[in-house]
Amino acid sequence: MRTVLRVLAAAVAMVSVTAGAASATAGAARTWSTPIGVLASSNTGSGHYCSASVVDSPHHDVVLTAAHCVWNTDPTKTAVWFLPNFHNGSADDTYGRWRAVKIIVPPKYLQWRNSHPAPPGQDRTNPYDFAFLVVSGDVQGRTGALTPLTQVDAHSTPTTVAGYNHTSGNLSHCASTADGWKYEGNWYLKVNCPSVSLSGGTSGGPFIETNTNRVIGVMGGYQEGGPTPYTDYSSWFQGDFTAAYAAAERG
Known part of the structure; x- marks a missing residue:
């Protein structure tokens, strides 16, 4: 969470x-x-x-x-x-x-x-x-x-995940890769960040396609962002995202 x-x-x-x-x-x-x-x-x-x-x-x-x-x-x-x-x-x-x-x-x-x-x-x-x-x-x-990018077909997509841990006054971020990940019939984005802790307070932080201004996800989805601070998740942007946007x- x-x-x-x-x-x-x-x-x-x-x-x-x-x-x-x-x-x-x-x-x-x-x-x-x-x-x-x-x-x-x-x-x-x-x-x-x-x-x-x-x-x-x-x-x-x-x-x-x-x-x-x-x-x-x-x-x-x-x-x-x-x-x-x-x-x-x-x-x-x-x-x-x-x-x-x-x-x-x-x-x-x-x-x-x-x-x-x-x-x-x-x-x-x-x-x-x-x-x-x-x-x-x-x-x-x-x-x-940032510009939201829908219908992302992520496979080793260079991605920067960023957010504010509630115990820190500064932005934390991780440069890694995003992959599509399926759980109980639904797709999510998954990013491994073994060297950067993104924990409480980072929910809602963007997944940005590295070196662009395109946001492809937000911290959340699977277990509200993931059960550990070193693997990060996002719901898959889709038609419902487009309608809300x-x-x-x-x-």
Whole structure:
């Protein structure tokens, strides 16, 4: 399980509300990791519990994460802040502090969750473990964005997995390869990272096709990212991912 446990509000798959605008500085430099950040219930990042990344959208306001991070969070009752380029344990005003105004979770994620309880001693496995946040403001204009790549036929695909461990104030990442992996009839991405620990807090962090801006997965899926910190999993992006992404793009 790569999520830090916390108290959440009542379950919703899709909800919107007006929220405060972000603060940021124009003209900031960007790197491959600039669109990646943490999710937290405060705009300071204290107690950050998952990772996420900005993805390309017409309104420049869409963030990708794992569904198990936000599936039962109502942003009208519980604040969800996305803090990109979190560094040295603090939010970076250069790239802003962005509050979610809408959360989009695939309906099949909720259906699967209700019908497939986690086996004893395991975290929950779900082949639809991806979700989108729509934030208030032009986050993409500040950070840049990754481009989701669907229908990935991964076989030794060079991949960088990145996320924020909840015990660390800086981004952890691993350069390895992604392969398709089938479990109980559903496909997932699997990446071995024997030298980098990606554990609690890294859920929702992107799997990026190395040396591109294309995101092919997010930490989650099989046992919410995997039972060990050295082998990482993602649900397979598919038609349900495309539909949720389209809904997020519409705002």
